[in-house]
Amino acid sequence: MSDPSKILAAFRPGEGGRLGRLHPATKLWLLTAMVATPLLSPSVAYEAACLFQSILLSAIAGSRDRIGEALRGSYFFIALIFVINYVFSGDLGLSASMVIRFLSMLVVSIALLTSMDPAELGDLLGMLRLPKSVTFSLVIALRFIPVMADDIQTISAAQASRGYRGDVGGPLERIRRFAPILLPAIVSAVRRSQILAEAMESRCFGSPARRTSLVSYEFGVEDLLWVAYPLAPLAALALVGWNPT
Template sequence: MLRDITLGQYYQTESVLHRLDPRVKLMGTLVFLISLFLFQNFTGYIVATLFLVSMIALSRVPVSFMFKGLKAVIILLMITVLINLFATPGETVVSFWKLTITKEGIYTALFMMFRLIYLIIGSSIMTLTTTPGNLTDGMEKALSPLSHIRVPVHEIAMMMSIALSFIPILLDETDKIMKAQMARGADFESGNIFRRVKNMVPLLVPLFISAFRRANDLALAMEARCYRGGSGRTKMKPLKYHLRDLAGYVILAVYLAAIIVVPRVVDKIFVQ
């Protein structure tokens, strides 16, 4: 079950997006995420959908694999939808018990749902097409000016990269410990919320202990391989911009302009 989470995973294949410089992809994700909050109407969605669909196609990652990532956040999605559905004031559509669903509520709920789905798919395109190492390299380089004001950019990037590479291992481990405790009669599925939290102790304690042990081992292994922080290190894969990266930035600029301009233009035409 936990294995199904594809969020934050890398999918190995050959595509333009895979070859793109991670800095372009980071910028692209940022632009896309911001763009989702720049429009309030249907036309904006068409532009965003077109962009997202073409990126999915370019990435060559199977669509089913991408949507599996949504499974992990389905509860979050549902909560958001429900809150918006019931808590938005406006013109009543149906009303039962103490709950009312309004027309505005339906709109906002749908809007929020798509916004969240796009947000998740958008950011998973980045992680699916970029190896964690590459991604942190990109982040390190993009943020490197900050190191002048004593922000430990290299260390932060290294921590992120290690955290990412330990996700599959820790997920596997969670699965195993959970099963082992279930074999001893543990119950992770029933009871109220307090009971459930209390029942997590037999899972969380071993998990934390194991995470600390792993961290300790890893630190030792890194030291044994001459790791001593960022200074004096060379790069196996130094980041260099290519022509395609420039093209990437241009496409992003065009998209950003389109998402701002197109909905307004369309609005004007319809208003007239």
């Protein structure tokens, strides 16, 4: 059964395997580069190489189970992406390309976001001198992923116990049927965000004092190797004499 809440649940923070120990800047670079590259790619072959590279990364991060979980939850959307692209373009290659791009982004996002503690991201953006309000907005957005996943599961169970079924009917009917889950989840998220903002202020968030940090990060040799990793498909294709243009 396609269950959108499974996609959210797959983004719960985890250990991240080897990736968990990398400098946050390296992880952010990997995430940005590997999400962007398939989007800029000119061919299905290159996109397939990116997908392979993302799958390899997820194996290193130990997030294969999470990806399986997310795929089970998103097969409906994958089918939808394929069908919509085929209906509007009539091009099977383009439709397949869009699906590969989606899969590539999904796999790499799960592998990297589950290996990145939101606080690391906050510290990193702080190092880049971004305003605290911006960095903490991002931190909280990531922090809320597992909370939202829990909320959606609880709300789904509560609605199911009153006879609700979200897995019947066509695509539009299913989207319409998601409303009894989505609306309470949004209300809950808004309520939680207000309490969280108050709790943060009650712990001097926004104080004019210069913020310190308990943890410090070091950029090592392993980080350097991983910085080069997103360029690998391009290098491999160049070696076999393939011209992307």
